[in-house]
Amino acid sequence: MCGIVGGVSLEPISQYIIDGLKSLEYRGYDSAGIALSMDGRIELSRVKGRVDKLAQVLPQNLIATTGVGHTRWATHGEPSEINAHPQPSMHQQFTVVHNGVIDNYRSLKKRLENRGFQFLSETDTEVISNLLEFEYAQTGNVMQSIKNVMRQLVGSYALAILFDSDEEHLYFAKNRSPLVIGKGRDGMYLASDYIPMLAKAKEFVTITDHQYGYITHNDVVIYHDEQNTPLQISFHQTELVSEDIQLIGYPHYMLKEIEESTDVIRRLIDNYFDGNQYIFDALIIEKIKAARNIVFLACGTSYHACLIGRRYFRDQGKNCEVHIASEWAFYPYIADQDSIFIIVSQSGETADLIHCMEIINERGATVITITNTKGSTLDRAADHTLLLFAGIEIAVASTKAYIAQVALFALIAGAIAGTTNTVSDLVQIIKVQKEIIKKRDSLIPHAQFISKNSDVYFLGRGYDYDVARECSLKLKEITYIHSEAFPGGELKHGPIALIEKGTPVIGFVSDPMTADPIRSNFQEVCARGADVLIISSKSLARTGDQIVLPDVQLYLTPLIKVMIGQYLAYFAALELGYNIDKPRNLAKSVTVE
Numbered sequence: 001m002c003g004i005v006g007g008v009s010l011e012p013i014s015q016y017i018i019d020g021l022k023s024l025e026y027r028g029y030d031s032a033g034i035a036l037s038m039d040g041r042i043e044l045s046r047v048k049g050r051v052d053k054l055a056q057v058l059p060q061n062l063i064a065t066t067g068v069g070h071t072r073w074a075t076h077g078e079p080s081e082i083n084a085h086p087q088p089s090m091h092q093q094f095t096v097v098h099n100g101v102i103d104n105y106r107s108l109k110k111r112l113e114n115r116g117f118q119f120l121s122e123t124d125t126e127v128i129s130n131l132l133e134f135e136y137a138q139t140g141n142v143m144q145s146i147k148n149v150m151r152q153l154v155g156s157y158a159l160a161i162l163f164d165s166d167e168e169h170l171y172f173a174k175n176r177s178p179l180v181i182g183k184g185r186d187g188m189y190l191a192s193d194y195i196p197m198l199a200k201a202k203e204f205v206t207i208t209d210h211q212y213g214y215i216t217h218n219d220v221v222i223y224h225d226e227q228n229t230p231l232q233i234s235f236h237q238t239e240l241v242s243e244d245i246q247l248i249g250y251p252h253y254m255l256k257e258i259e260e261s262t263d264v265i266r267r268l269i270d271n272y273f274d275g276n277q278y279i280f281d282a283l284i285i286e287k288i289k290a291a292r293n294i295v296f297l298a299c300g301t302s303y304h305a306c307l308i309g310r311r312y313f314r315d316q317g318k319n320c321e322v323h324i325a326s327e328w329a330f331y332p333y334i335a336d337q338d339s340i341f342i343i344v345s346q347s348g349e350t351a352d353l354i355h356c357m358e359i360i361n362e363r364g365a366t367v368i369t370i371t372n373t374k375g376s377t378l379d380r381a382a383d384h385t386l387l388l389f390a391g392i393e394i395a396v397a398s399t400k401a402y403i404a405q406v407a408l409f410a411l412i413a414g415a416i417a418g419t420t421n422t423v424s425d426l427v428q429i430i431k432v433q434k435e436i437i438k439k440r441d442s443l444i445p446h447a448q449f450i451s452k453n454s455d456v457y458f459l460g461r462g463y464d465y466d467v468a469r470e471c472s473l474k475l476k477e478i479t480y481i482h483s484e485a486f487p488g489g490e491l492k493h494g495p496i497a498l499i500e501k502g503t504p505v506i507g508f509v510s511d512p513m514t515a516d517p518i519r520s521n522f523q524e525v526c527a528r529g530a531d532v533l534i535i536s537s538k539s540l541a542r543t544g545d546q547i548v549l550p551d552v553q554l555y556l557t558p559l560i561k562v563m564i565g566q567y568l569a570y571f572a573a574l575e576l577g578y579n580i581d582k583p584r585n586l587a588k589s590v591t592v593e
């Protein structure tokens with residue numbers, strides 16, 4: 001969602017900040033801004049719209065070496081220049097960028113208004129700037145003011161703060177929104193993500209909740225808000241390299257990421273299997289084996305992957321549930337102390353899941369996080385973590401992360417069952433995926449047909465229904481075509497009323513057990529005029545099926561079928577001319593509830 005990029009450097013910093021904000025564009029935003037500390041003043045530029053526009057309005061040849069930029073995804077107040085960050089305080093003493101949401105901003109704002117503060121924006125961030133100014137008037141000390149403000153804020157925040165015309169320091173504070181410091185050769189940098197800093201920094205410090213401090217061009221000082229002495233700092237490195245975020249000849253990240261799926265499965269095998277046996281942390285496998293109840297919590301695409309995981313774990317005799325995090329967080333239920341929670345998140349920063357994690361940790365149950373992002377909030381807050389090794393995912397629509405999640409569930413289930421067949425089954429999947437990639441252009445005519453419609457329905461049963469839900473999500477996210485997935489058996493209980501002449505229906509056939517009933521469902525919609533596109537597995541194929549895929553083990557068919565759905569969505573969006581990697585209204589990492 002929102003992005004922060006800033007630093008204190010020995011070199012002019014404005015171009016670095018603009019480039020950094022661009023590298024965060026994939027996260028989704030609708031306005032952008034930058035504040036530079038120079039010549040005893042703050043140079044503030046903000047725009048509604050893209051970072052390119054910000055770069056155009058920014059005065060040329062700025063020599064400022066300290067500054068901070070922001071991309072905002074509107075929460076409080078519409079996207080506009082005045083609501084864009086940085087947000088200055090009333091007398092411009094503090095200039096603040098903020099990721100997160102302040103839950104109690106209304107009451108804080110009222111108190112400040114009663115004290116004579118005036119507000120220009122509708123943002124919760126301006127409350128923070130003015131609160132800092134108020135506290136500074138009492139204490140005369142910036143660090144003490146930040147600490148006092150943190151005590152009053154309820155909610156999530158990663159803050160970067162410029163004070164007056166002080167060019168030496170860039171202050172920060174954090175609670176429940178990510179913030180990383182990077183040490184470069186020519187300065188110290190901070191950002192909401194490693195990516196913008198990869199060009200400058202090799203060593204990093206992850207700021208954790210309740211910490212605040214400042215950077216100078218060659219130092220970082222961090223305090224915990226309940227301690228009076230600075231914390232010991234140890235830098236770490238990241239496996240990310242700037243090449244990971246290049247398109248390397250692909251027109252879009254989404255296409256690149258779909259086609260990285262084969263590497264993703266290979267990396268998972270290499271990380272969790274040594275050629276003879278699984279090399280998972282034995283404690284994790286023991287805990288899962290011993291658990292009576294396994295509860296998956298996730299959102300969006302990760303939730304859809306968990307639907308497949310649930311089938312694997314049930315096959316191992318586990319009582320297994322899957323919940324949408326934003327639902328569970330407000331109606332939590334923990335059956336007993338033997339329940340294990342598996343929180344699944346590509347980004348590791350999804351606010352709904354952080355909320356769930358807090359509840360589970362408070363109640364003392366075991367949590368395993370499955371994430372693609374080492375060092376993320378959900379990684380650090382869990383008892384155990386299993387990494388997805390999918391490589392950075394830039395396109396807003398998640399593709400390879402789903403593949404990684406399903407493949408990892410399969411490997412875990414294989415380890416629980418004590419069978420290494422899973423590994424050879426996955427190797428077979430890689431081969432089939434490569435074939436699909438080679439023939440991807442044959443899907444274009446089907447995608448072009450889909451793109452001409454305003455409603456598209458998916459039908460499947462069992463695994464096929466689960467994967468149909470993900471394919472339908474992909475289609476609606478990037479083509480804005482209304483789409484839903486139904487279990488074939490439910491048609492007659494309502495959804496068939498939607499079918500009329502020309503309604504496109506995409507149907508999956510992978511399971512011998514349900515092949516006949518799902519074929520009957522296709523007949524039912526055909527009889528009402530639907531145009532049915534059938535995607536079947538070779539051994540179940542019938543004349544007329546438009547897309548026939550090689551046979552693979554039934555439990556792994558989602559890894560193949562989902563690629564077809566991803567490609568169909570991709571090519572349909574291409575046909576419609578939409579911004580595939582940055583679909584409207586969506587953000588890559590949903591860091592507010």
Ligand code: F6R
Nearest residue numbers: 300301302345346347350397398
């Ligand atoms: C869909 C998509 C979202 C995410 C969801 C959860 O393409 O990307 O539905 O899957 O926001 O995100 P993570 O997995 O980062 O928790």
